Amino acid sequence: EVQVVTSGGGLVQPGRSLRLSCATSGFTLRDYPMTWFRKPPGKGLEWVGFIRSKPYGGTTEYAASVKGRFTISLDESKGIAYLQMDSLKTEDTAVYYCSRSLHGGYPSDYWGQGTLVTVSS
Amino acid sequence: DIQMTQSPSSVSASIGDTITITCRASRDVSTWLAWYQHKPGQAPKLLIYGASILQTGVPSRFSGSGSGTEFTLTINSLQPGDFATYYCQQATSFPLTFGQGTRLEI
DSSP, rough: OOOOEEEEEEOOOTTEEEEEEEESSOOOGGGGGGOOOOOETTTTOOOEEEEGGGGGOOEEEEOTTTTTEEEEETTTTTEEEEEEEEEOOOGGGGGEEEEEEEEGGGEEEEEEEOOOEEOOO | OEEEEEEEEEEEOTTOOOEEEEEEEESOOOOOOOEEEOOTTSSSSEEEEEEEEEEOOTTTTTEEEEEEEEEEEEEEEOOOGGGGGGEEOOOSSSSOEEEEOOOEEO
């Protein structure tokens, strides 16, 4: 059974860093792209970025709002995807979701339950 | 970026009704279009991809159609578990973008 579990959220001050984890099971992480999304309070879903599977180079794409501040990576041995968030801003406050995606990062067929990140002083 | 616009923003319906949600893209996305259902406190759920392909396990009451810039999601015979927010998403180019969501209420 495919499972995706997101964790690592919390309260963090502006300018600080936080790393989210996405633990996977039931499939081989290196064979699938992994995508991160977020849902700010009172707003809709937003695409944050994704990492291509290793057979496709393992490269990344990011939304303009997070490019240069957020980094997606994989630990294949542990089956975990990470979202490293640096220089956090108040507008990054959201529930963050990771998902397994198919080729090209679309569609996302299995999602984690989400973890809340609150950026506030 | 490709802008996705859904209508209506919210819709009220009753059990057993049929509703249709429209999604328009600011430029041609062919059939690179997915629909997701999202309930508060839960993970979003993939319903349809390729504009009209039903994800495994999704009831056939859900159907999608369209190509290019105009798409529809139709839900027949509404059930209590269908009341949620629905999003379309284009995947023809980065950044992948969503519509603003359509809230389906009783």
